[in-house]
Amino acid sequence: MRLIEKECPNCGAELHFTKEDTSCKCEYCKREFEIERDTDKKRVVDQYILSELKTPFKIFSFFTVGNFFVQAVIIIVTFLIIVILGYNIIKGLNDSNSIFNRNANLITNISDLSNSDYSTLDLNSKILISNETSGITGSYTNKGSFKREKLYIISNEKTNYLIPIYKTTYEYFSNGSDKHTLYIPIVFKNVRKRNNSIAFYLDNGKISAPEYHFNEDNYSYGYTDFDTLYNEIIKKYEKDYKIIEK
Numbered sequence: 001m002r003l004i005e006k007e008c009p010n011c012g013a014e015l016h017f018t019k020e021d022t023s024c025k026c027e028y029c030k031r032e033f034e035i036e037r038d039t040d041k042k043r044v045v046d047q048y049i050l051s052e053l054k055t056p057f058k059i060f061s062f063f064t065v066g067n068f069f070v071q072a073v074i075i076i077v078t079f080l081i082i083v084i085l086g087y088n089i090i091k092g093l094n095d096s097n098s099i100f101n102r103n104a105n106l107i108t109n110i111s112d113l114s115n116s117d118y119s120t121l122d123l124n125s126k127i128l129i130s131n132e133t134s135g136i137t138g139s140y141t142n143k144g145s146f147k148r149e150k151l152y153i154i155s156n157e158k159t160n161y162l163i164p165i166y167k168t169t170y171e172y173f174s175n176g177s178d179k180h181t182l183y184i185p186i187v188f189k190n191v192r193k194r195n196n197s198i199a200f201y202l203d204n205g206k207i208s209a210p211e212y213h214f215n216e217d218n219y220s221y222g223y224t225d226f227d228t229l230y231n232e233i234i235k236k237y238e239k240d241y242k243i244i245e246k
């Protein structure tokens with residue numbers, strides 16, 4: 001079968017195709033062409049009209065321009081832009097200084113909190129405490145005593161900690177006089193308020209306390225006295241943070 005030779009309309013390289021072909025691709029510039037035949041023309045080569053094939057992915061054809069180095073740079077730069085944008089969008093959800101989250105404010109004062117914020121705080125704390133202690137305390141159960149004794153708002157310009165401290169009582173299941181009262185501190189970091197709610201920023205709370213052993217087998221988290229808790233949890237912030245106690 002005789003090959004027809006014609007110049008690539010894009011780069012001038014030689015293109016080869018047969019009479020039967022309806023399209024062809026340039027080996028050099030990788031462009032694809034549709035082949036039309038005009039039988040009025042006398043020269044065989046002139047009878048074939050090549051027009052660039054329109055494919056749905058034509059937008060990517062610019063990658064065929066330039067050498068490997070240029071293509072690599074375009075891909076790396078595009079990748080970096082995506083990574084930087086993605087990082088900033090995710091960071092923006094947590095960072096009040098981000099351009100993506102201008103409306104979120106770090107809570108630094110008691111007056112920043114509303115009654116519904118306190119309920120959110122208590123509810124999340126209660127869930128955390130029961131997740132951490134249930135099953136671990138074995139025969140000891142929390143008899144419903146769960147009260148926020150104090151709340152600390154500890155902050156500087158960039159970071160804050162909301163530390164509510166709960167007083168809970170655990171009793172041995174068959175012996176009400178075997179009772180243990182514990183102070184349990186929950187540490188919520190970088191609590192922000194947005195659209196008048198702190199609800200979306202409370203998912204990283206941690207119980208910050210030693211394990212307190214009721215006896216050799218059963219234990220829960222907490223401090224038996226408040227002063228030890230203050231010295232171990234709150235005092236370490238005194239140097240670098242503003243501490244508000246309520």
Ligand SMILES: [Zn+2]
Pocket residue numbers: 008009010011012013026027028029030031
């Ligand atoms: Zn070409």
